[in-house]
Amino acid sequence: MxxxxxxxxxxxxxxxxxxxxxxxxxxxxxxxxxxxxxxxxQAMAAIDLADLRLAARSYAHKRAGRSRGKGLLAWMTRRLAPRQVPEL
Amino acid sequence: MRDRVGLGWRGELAASIFEHLEAIEVLEVIAEDWLHLARRKQAALRAVACERPLLLHGVSLGLASSIPVHDRRLACMARLYETVRPEAWSEHLAFVRAGGIEIGHLAAPPRTPATIEGACDNIARAARAIGATPVLENIATLIEPPASTLDEPAWTSAILRNCAAPMLLDLHNLYANALNFGRDPAQMLAEMPLQRVAVVHLSGGHWLKPEHAPARLLDDHLHDVPEAVFELLELLAQSVPQPLSVIIERDGNFPLFERLLAQMDQARAALGRGRAARALREAA
Known part of the structure; x- marks a missing residue:
């Protein structure tokens, strides 16, 4: 293993x-x-493909949210306005 | 010690938290928001910890992995812990990276003896580096981890038992996993190592409805805590004797602060009902 x-x-x-x-x-x-x-x-081949696509989309969404949060401007925006995270 | 109800600290909520401190019995702070700040800035958290019991919550160590956590990450957490001196610190039973690839969020590893062993090694190293055993949290997952040989309660119980660690039970994560993979939430709750639960997370989520695939409940921390999760809290309070620290997590789409206060009151009411039912049972 x-x-x-x-x-x-x-x-x-x-x-x-x-x-x-x-x-x-x-x-x-x-x-x-x-x-x-x-x-x-064989165990990996049994993965639920619909769930795999959904999970990958969810992780991409999280990473995008994080990269949007980088930099001084993004930091100030976060500090000055209520955060609105778009829904997946 | 008695049950306590509080809130996850977020910058957007800071002013309201200080304004309503009398209604908040415990605070939880995301460690990664502070990890890389100068010690002088980290010390500001110490001031918060003097106002209310503070729990430090890590999200990026990736302890539940067969791959060792890097010493540098543990050293950063140790430095913050030493500066802030929180009541406790917590992390997730998740992996977040492998082979140099950052997933960007918490992922469920295969539930196998190998990841139990890897998790226990990582948790022991973390406990040595930081000077305190982490409180360990169950995570939500949109996919049943492939190559698993154990179900979630058995895998979680084995890690907590082997590490003699307390548990942070996220009831919305449990609720979402149960609904997503065809289990009864109350039954799944009963199978978790409830005697180890010290901290509880409550949050909300929304349903994803992909075409040609079953709907899945996403734990997003952007919605109110659903009634069914308060019912699980009541059941938990009825099931265990130890005091619980309950934290409401909200990461965005912030409602009026009064609504968060109302959810904390709902949590207190659920705890109260559960404790009353337990007292009645014991008296009988």
Whole structure:
């Protein structure tokens, strides 16, 4: 078992649209290339694809919110106005 | 000690928090908002901690991982903890990065013996670095972590037991996970290691309705606490003898402060009903 490799593949699937597309097309192959053994690859292949897309969208939304928050202007805007986080 | 109800500190709420301090029994501060500030600025939090019991809440260590947390991150938390001297500090049972990739938020790792072991190693290192064991929080997830061999209550219980750690039970996270993956929230609550719960989070969320896929409840901290979550709080108060510190979390879409105060009152009422039912049961 390679738990770090599973976590790394999950992190890639949540953040990288190209890897996600390749995984959806051929999950076992992408998992194998990521260093997972056959049992892990099979477990990854059973992932709920609709939930994977939704989770990836949610994480992208969070990262976008964070990057919007960088810089002095953004900091001042946050301090001077009530924060309105757009809904996902 | 008795049950306490309070609020998550947010800059946007600061003035109202100070104005209504008599109604707030405990405050929780996001550590990452202060981690990289000069010690002099961090010391301002010490002043807040003198006004009300303060809980320091970390969101980015990624303790529940088979990958070791970087020493530098633990040192930053230790420095803030030492400066602020909070009543306690907490972190999530989540991973947030792997292989140099930042996910940008809390993610559920596969629930396996390997991540239990990794989490316990990380938690032990964090406790040594900071000088106090973190209170550990269950997270919400939109996806059942693949490659899992344990369900969430069993995985959570094993980590808390092995680390002898207290729990921060986020009732909206539990509620969302239960509804999203076809479980009964009250039953799932009963399976959690309730005897370890010291702190409770309450928040709200909204339903995502993707085309051609089941709806999912997103824990967004942008909406009021739903009634069903107050009912879970009542059930919790009925189930355990220890005092609870209950924090309402609101990250944006801020309502009038009176509405947050009203939700704190709803939490007190739920605690009161639960404690009364427990007292009745014990008397019988």
């Amino acid at each position: 390679s738990a770090p490799a599973v976590e790394q593949l999950l992190a890639q699937l949540y953040t990288d649209a190209a890897i996600r597309r390749r995984f959806i097309a051929n999950p076992r192959e992408v998992a194998r290339l990521g260093g997972l053994d056959a049992a892990e690859a």
